[in-house]
Amino acid sequence: MKFAFYPGCSLESSAKEYKESTLLAAESLGLELEEIPDWICCGSTPAHMSDELLGIALPAYSLLLAKQMDTDGVLVTCASCYSRLKAANHAILNDGTMKKKVAEALGEEYDGGVPVRHMLELTSDAIAQPGFDEKITRKLSGLKVASYYGCLLVRPPEITGFDDPEDPQSLDRLVAALGAEPVDWRYKVECCGAALAFSQVDIVRKLSGEILQDAKDTEADVVIVACPLCHSNLDLRQRNIEKYLGIDLEVPVLYFTQLLGLAFGYSAAELGLGKHEINPVPVLRKRGINI
Amino acid sequence: MARIGVFICWCGSNIASTVDVKAVAEAAADFPGVAHSVEYKYMCSDPGQTLIRQAIKEKQLTGLVVAACSPRMHEPTFRRAALESGMNPYLVEMANIREHCSWVHEDRAEATTKALETVRMLVEKVRRNTPLEEIRVPVTKRALVIGGGVAGIQAGLDIISAGIPVTVVERTPSIGGHMSQLDETFPTLDCSQCILTPKMVELSQSPLTTIYTYSEIEEVTGYVGNFKVKIRQKAKTVDHVKCTGCGICVEKCPAKVPSEFECGLADRKAIYVPFPQAIPNKPVIDRPNCIYFAKGKCGVCKKICPAEAIDYDVEDTIVEEEVGAIVVATGYDLIDRALYGEYGYGKIADVVDGLQFERMLSASGPTGGKLIKPSTGETPKTVVFVQCVGSRDDSKGIPYCSRICCMYTAKHAMLFKHKVKDGKAYIFYIDVRAGGKGYEEFVKRAVDEDRVVYLRGRVSRIFEKNGTVFVKGSDTISGQQVEIRADLVVLATAVAASDGARQLAQKLRIGFDQHGFLTEAHPKLRPVETNTPGVYLAGTCQAPKDIPDTVSQASAAASKVLGLLSSDELVREPLVAHVSESVCISCFACEDTCPYGAIERVEWKDPETGLTTEIARVNPGICEGCGACIPVCRPKAVDLRGFSEEQIYSEINALSDMFKVKR
Known part of the structure; x- marks a missing residue:
């Protein structure tokens, strides 16, 4: 299958390792990716918080570009981009007035029909296919993984329409399919504080601190995420949280595509494991993973 | 030669203020076939009716x-007046110039024209009306009750009290339903079993009652007053005639499975009686869980049975019954608890549902009435009750209120506090709906006397950490997130339509809503009838309801049944479809179209050719006169009495003639 790849801003900067590992994992899964030429920012939270039309028209522009490519849809990895692209399709399909306004803004009509898929959706499809086990060349058994879904990947359900919004399982199933051990914990869909990191840092420290503490309490070796902002709050800010809350965390946070890449046999360097604030390599080695 | 009488009513000022009734009467007098045309202030009054009766005789009218x-x-009023003067009532038609004209128009000239057009159309129709006779069908004086819970039991008892025999079909091995699982009932806290079992016994011991337990409805044919029902009796594997109910087989059976009656809190055997007060109090073998049926070995029950009542070779049997009326009382199930993964049901041992809590409270339950934490067997000190688990939750696809949870949760909290004096009870709620008699007082008692703490808000997550269960939710009154350490959590899971209700509805040709609840004929004025004559609803199969409402509806359904079965024959309006035998081409498109199953296939011998063919015939006892069969009939062999194609076309032609005149 071939997809128009929408990396989003984070994957070009703070989450380069998410992009690299996504491209490697996609190759192993037999997914052909072609980056959308001249894609623009999805608008993220600032756009839709300030202007409804802007919040829909920005992602619609990139979707319109993707429509001109001969693919099976758009592949997106950032949970926020995913949410905005899906919200644009949803609004244009269900609101005729918005569809018209978007057409005026873009100078061209977009029908809302380009399928938008998250990398996790495609991975979930892939693990159900025969022959998936043969791709696994590195054993991950013994590694306890807490799957963190965050807010936007599976919610709101009428827009994403993917997995159970309150008790999602797709990452957990992936962990099990890779031979690692999913842990049952309680913060899998709690908010990390998201963009409040820019305005009210204390809230993020508290919320992300609770998430990491619970992962630690349930004896998870690593947390996996599917969103660059979650990663930034949980990993990049972790030392700051430890200091602020006076606790010791030391919980490595990986992108799920990195875990996938590990199972497929890529090296730590190829997957960008060295780019994290909390180095995951020691705990991976401790669990007997050969890297 | 038609001699039609036209009677224009003023309805006081209701019609006369907008329609020039005198002009209409005068103009109508000149319509073809009209022999008499008058107006009067109140046609429905006694003098008005006398006017009509006299005119019929004096003017020798042939239609009105x-x-x-x-x-x-008022159609029945005027048809009765006609009948009193010796005219066939089906020669009377009404032109609606009030609701369809004077009440909805303002312009007097236009309204008058429209009234005139309406009268003209009806005159043309009446010229083609033929005398019709009411249809009389015989009645089988026996009722069928589907479902042996409290609704079915009450309906059955009320029907036999009038001397009408009843057949009760129950899917499980015993009658009693969910009510037999309950401990004490709100708002009076009387013991559920104590008030139910006498009714179960009374029903089962009446010579007028036939009870088929472990049985399901296979097929329903026929029509009001004359249903034919096939009942599948699942193989009990135990001959209930020989069985003495000694129970030794149950004692010795080595196969254990979770008991449905105990909601999985205890095991039962593969040969079992669901509960001690069961009726009949004789066991059945649950074949899928029986070792003998799985492996061909064991046979302990057969060896040990002193009455030689065990027969592994028996098969399902089909019995046929003829009944005149049917009461559907199939009850409810709880929603699938897997819908709420975030509440940990099934994963966390100390999270139970309301029915499980009832079983724990019950003195005859798996814990002997002792409240325990299922994980450890200790007495729970803090219990959190969560209302609206499923109910009123659009995100789970269940928008409706389950109606019973507010009350039973208050009762649960109260009974917990009675058993554990130093315990703490918290209830998460959205609203407390306590609209029944004595209900609000009951909830107030829980708060004031038993110190139950109500927290207004939803629960987001229930989880276990280091052996402790936490309930995380919001208290919207204090505006805070709360986290409660609970020893036990009770989920008030939503009431859902009983499994199989949709399939049964299809067999009975009655409606059901998107949630599988069966639909009544009118939500306010015909709450126990269905759209299929002779089929009535009782209890939670129609919508979630509590025991008092269920019993009321069951008695109402029984009274409808008795009303129906009180006469020897049923009188029905003759406005039904009929097939012209020589025109029918035996395509049976009408059979596929008819929503009531009124089309029968019959052998018919053509008097001209002497050949016999199979053709369609309308059973007038079933036909509702909806007319759906008419447009699908290719050779136009079907027509509707009282609304024939000729009559309808004559009305349309009359109207178009008047339009031509206008232009």
């Missing part, structure tokens, strides 16, 4: 058009 209100209002 009464231009007045809706036929829903």
Whole structure:
């Protein structure tokens, strides 16, 4: 299958390792990716918080570009981009007035029909296919993984329409399919504080601190995420949280595509494991993973 | 030669203020076939009816058009007046110039024209009306009750009290339903079993009652007053005639499975009686869980049975019953608890549902009435009750209120506090709906006397950490997130339609809503009838309801049954479809179309050719006169009495003639 790849801003900067590992994992899964030429920012939270039309028209522009490519849809990895692209399709399909306004803004009509898929959706499809086990060349058994879904990947359900919004399982199933051990914990869909990191840092420290503490309490070796902002709050800010809350965390946070890449046999360097604030390599080695 | 009488009603000022009734009467007098045309202030009054009766005789009228209100209002009145003067009532038609004209128009000239057009159309129709006779069908004086819970039991008892025999079909091995699982009932806290079992016994011991337990409805044919029902009796594997109910087989059976009656809190054997007060109090073998049926070995029950009642070779049997009326009382199930993964049901041992809590409270339950934490067996000190688990939750696809949870949760919290004096009870709620008699007082008692703490808000997550269960939710009154350490959590899971209700509804040709609840004929005025004559609803199969409402509805359904079965024959309106035998081409498109199953296939011998063919015939006992069969009939062999194609076309032609005149 071939997809128009929408990396989003984070994957070009703070989450380069998410992009690299996504491209490697996609190759192993037999997914052909072609980056959308001249894609623009999805608008993220600032756009839709300030202007409804802007919040829909920005992602619609990139979707319109993707429509001109001969693919099976758009592949997106950032949970926020995913949410905005899906919200644009949803609004244009269900609101005729918005569809018209978007057409005026873009100078061209977009029908809302380009399928938008998250990398996790495609991975979930892939693990159900025969022959998936043969791709696994590195054993991950013994590694306890807490799957963190965050807010936007599976919610709101009428827009994403993917997995159970309150008790999602797709990452957990992936962990099990890779031979690692999913842990049952309680913060899998709690908010990390998201963009409040820019305005009210204390809230993020508290919320992300609770998430990491619970992962630690349930004896998870690593947390996996599917969103660059979650990663930034949980990993990049972790030392700051430890200091602020006076606790010791030391919980490595990986992108799920990195875990996938590990199972497929890529090296730590190829997957960008060295780019994290909390180095995951020691705990991976401790669990007997050969890297 | 038609001699039609036209009677224009003023309805006081209701019609006369907008329609020039005198002009209409005068103009109608000149319509073809009209022999008499008058107006009067109140046609429905005694003098008005006398006017009509006299005119029929004096003017030798052959048909009537009464231009007045809706036929829903006074058609029976004027048809009766006609009958009293010796005229066939089906030669009377009403032109609705009130609801369809004066009430909805303002312009007097236009309204008058429209009234005239309406009268003209009806005159043309009446010229083609033929005398019709009411249809009389015989009645089988026996009722069928589907479902042996409290609704079915109450309906059955009320029917036999009038001397009408009843057949009760129950899917499980015993009658009693969910009510037999309950401990004490709100708002009076009387013991559920104690008030139910006498009714179960009374029903089962009546010579007028036939009970088929472990049985399901296979097929329903026929029509009101004359249903034929096939009942599948699942193989009990135990001959209940020989069985003495000694129970030794149950004692010795080595196969254990979770008990449905105990909601999985205890095991039962593969040969079992669901509960001690079961009726019949004789066991059945649950074949899928029986070792003998799985492996061909064991046979302990057969070896040990002193009455030689065990027969592994028996098969399902089909019995046929003829009944005149059917009461559907199939009850409810709880929603699938897997819908709420975030509440940990099934994963966390100390999270139970309301029915499980009832079983724990019950003195005859798996814990002997002792409240325990299922994980450890200790007495729970803090219990959190969560209301609206499923109910009123659009995100789970269940928008409706389950109606019973507010009350039973208050009762649960109260009974917990009675058993554990130093315990703490918290209830998460959205609203407390306590609208029944004595209900609000009951909830107040829970708060004031038993110190139950109500927290207004939803629970987001229930989780276990280091052996402790936490309930995380919001208290919207204090505006805070709360986290409660609970020893036990009780989920008030939503009431859902009983498994299989949709399939049964299809067999009975009755409606059901998107949630599988069976639909009544009118939500306010015909709450126990269905759209299929002779089939009635009782209890939670129609919508979630509590025991008092269920029993009321069951008695109402029984009274409808008794009303129906009180006469020897049923009288039905003759406005039904009929097939012209020589025109029918035996395509049976009508059979596929008919929503009531009124089309029968019959052998018919053509008197001209002497050949016998199979053709369609309308059973007038079933036909509702909806007319759906008419457009699908290719050779136009079907027509509707009272609304024939000729009559309808004559009305349309009359109207178009008047338009031509206008132009």
